[in-house]
Amino acid sequence: MRCDEVAALLPSLVDGVDETNLAAERHVQRCLRCQTDLVRYRKLVRNLELLRTRYIEPNPGLLAETLAALSDAAERGAVRTLVTSRRLAYAGAIGGTVATAATALLIARSRRRGALRVLAS
Amino acid sequence: MDEAELIGAARSGDREAFDELVRRTFVDTFTLARRLTGNEEDARDVVQESYLRAWRAIGKFRGEAQFSTWMYRITANTASTHLRRRKRHRAEPLDNVVEPAEERPELQPSPAVESVDSLQRIGAALDELPPKLRVLVVLKDVYGLPHEAIAEELGISVPAAKVRLHRARRKLRDLLYEEGAEAHAV
Numbered sequence A: 001m002r003c004d005e006v007a008a009l010l011p012s013l014v015d016g017v018d019e020t021n022l023a024a025e026r027h028v029q030r031c032l033r034c035q036t037d038l039v040r041y042r043k044l045v046r047n048l049e050l051l052r053t054r055y056i057e058p059n060p061g062l063l064a065e066t067l068a069a070l071s072d073a074a075e076r077g078a079v080r081t082l083v084t085s086r087r088l089a090y091a092g093a094i095g096g097t098v099a100t101a102a103t104a105l106l107i108a109r110s111r112r113r114g115a116l117r118v119l120a121s
Numbered sequence B: 001m002d003e004a005e006l007i008g009a010a011r012s013g014d015r016e017a018f019d020e021l022v023r024r025t026f027v028d029t030f031t032l033a034r035r036l037t038g039n040e041e042d043a044r045d046v047v048q049e050s051y052l053r054a055w056r057a058i059g060k061f062r063g064e065a066q067f068s069t070w071m072y073r074i075t076a077n078t079a080s081t082h083l084r085r086r087k088r089h090r091a092e093p094l095d096n097v098v099e100p101a102e103e104r105p106e107l108q109p110s111p112a113v114e115s116v117d118s119l120q121r122i123g124a125a126l127d128e129l130p131p132k133l134r135v136l137v138v139l140k141d142v143y144g145l146p147h148e149a150i151a152e153e154l155g156i157s158v159p160a161a162k163v164r165l166h167r168a169r170r171k172l173r174d175l176l177y178e179e180g181a182e183a184h185a186v
Helices: A003-013 A022-029 A032-051 A062-120 B003-011 B015-037 B040-060 B067-089 B116-128 B131-142 B147-154 B158-177
Strands: none
Touching: A003 A022, A003 A032, A003 B158, A022 A032, A032 B116, A032 B131, A032 B158, A062 B015, A062 B040, B003 B015, B003 B040, B003 B067, B015 B040, B015 B067, B015 B131, B040 B067, B067 B131, B067 B147, B116 B131, B116 B158, B131 B147, B131 B158, B147 B158
């Protein structure tokens, strides 16, 4: 392999050698230029890991704003739940009333038909 | 209360418990949001949206991972959505948004081998990456998330995630070690 071909594979060589970059690894072992470049990638990845515990301080007030936004969202959610449960209760009550009325109507009709049959006979 | 107790209480709808989890993870989550977005303004939106999503989904969180790790995944997903939306609605290029980060070295365990200046330079170089590449390098190289988790949160395939990481590292290397940058090499 040539140096320019190996250069394209160096970023993944940092994570270890596998069948896709084995030839590149062999080249690096005997090429000082590519070794130097690989060292740079390794150093870069090591430094990126160090950023993990390097915290960035948020502006003062952002935490309070976030907690307030959560409060609003939770209240909206609670109101929505309450409205939904009330709607369900109203719908249930209306449904029950309609069902009772329909049953009463059916009973009244069947009784009326029965009375008419008696009269006709 | 320890974290497991707070999570249990929050799962039962205890807002105070959830607020405490927010307080404990806030700087960490904000730092991730800031690194993913590359600027303060977007980081504010992302961090707030992330905690709102977490509150809505806390019932599904089983506690297998740490709360902060769960927040990383939510933040990554939120930032990805936010940056896509932002790209659609704004005309200015996203790739070169660089704002000075207010970092607090006094909070950090001081790295034995690298100077604060070197790490700041790397942080600035990260901000110069295009968002699509920056997200990969932050999640994989800074926060150590596996490729599979990253791919899932970003809605891309694992090979695509690996290719983007590869490109991101090359770009960072160019920014930090190319001629001209060599004098300030980290």
